Amino acid sequence: MNVATSEKRWLREPIKLAPKHPDRTTLLHISDLHFTAKARWDQPPFSLLLLTSGSIAAHIDLVICTAI
């Protein structure tokens, strides 16, 4: 069993989130960011990721990140 695998991550209580728009749910899925402490977030590609995600943040209900 890996370090991050634990029982407590199976939440018993629902998470209360309401959709930003009543007729749809919007997910932002990102993966494999592959950054380290030395990553420059003020330079591409990470700065572009920030710019893009920031511009659509008001419409996103859930951010899903599969692999940091």
Place this chain on the structure above:
Amino acid sequence: MIDSSIADTFFGQFLRGRDREREGISDGRMLGSVVAPETGLFVVPGNHDFRIKGLIESIWIKALFPNYFDSYFRSALLPGLNLLIASFDSNGTDLRPNLATGVVEQQEFEGLVRWLQLDPIRGHPSFRQLTRIALLHHHPMPIAETESRRGC
């Protein structure tokens, strides 16, 4: 609490996490310190979060992910969004170098079964209508080699 700026918060934490470089964490994964668990954020670990260059088992790297993202590696009902999200660790525990092969260990499924049997989950009024999403990183299914596509 409904978070009004999920992505801003999410990436804002990454940016603030850069400060940790000055605190002495200068290599490996930069891992943002995490915001309140009620934000709409789910994170599952990938091979680079547990292994050096994603290949070699590393206890040191393995310890970083739960330190910073433990509260976001989670499975939950989100009835307001009509979702059920189950998160899986697809990093195998094999000590040998791993070429990005996804493995979901038996304990993961046992945890899922126990969770789905809980009254607050199975008994929730919206349970049967929810859209169900499984999150994992490298998937356990084999991938066809590109060479096999020649002549297709």
